[in-house]
Amino acid sequence: MKIVRKTKSVEILIDVFKNSHNAFSVVNLIDRFKDEMNKTTIYRILEKLEQDGVIHSFLGIDGLKWYAKCQDCSSHHHIDTHPHFQCQSCGKLDCLQTEITIPSIQNRQIDFAQILLVGKCEKCLS
Template sequence: MKPTRNTPAKTEIFNLINASEKALSHADIQLKLGALCNRVTIYRVLERLEEEGKIHKFVNVDGVVNFAKCKNCAGEHHHNHIHFSCEQCKSVICVENAVPEIELPEKFIIHDYNFVVSGICASCNSKK
């Protein structure tokens, strides 16, 4: 994979995602960036960051694509973990230590899956 240059937009988007404990949507990123770059540039940067193994994307329960930082993904993604979507605060969190077991019929091979669980996160639950 050919390395791409680090533009100010790419650096800022990567820093935003890397610093966040929660997954961010394209709209979240665009809002935080302000006038730094347009929506098309954001899409292109997100695609490059995913190709480089720096971020991963998944579709949330509401159909919105979210982006989160990668851990130990040098070019090949390993994100077979649960993504938790809070119904109250709308945050989406990678739950790395919860990996569901999936058993398929013989001759089926899993390459990847998207596992999103919705409910109330610990932070919202403790506010009750």
């Protein structure tokens, strides 16, 4: 298993995802760390972390790419079949701790699934 080389930039980005079920968009991360690292570095690190099974990516309602921490994934084998939830009011996106059964379909091989549930988060509901 390949391990991501722990540069300072890598550590900063891993820290963002650690202990959080929240997802972060690439745009958000670029803006947040614009003083510490450039865009290309962020793209490169995120891509590498995804390859190594540390984070997974998916698209939000706005078509932006979002990343969140993986639970039990390994290098080149992602097993993230949980749905994601995005709030229409505040835009927050997170991983749901719910299992969704992916149906098996005849003559098709399913490699991954992207399920995005859209609505209002707990904060916007109250």
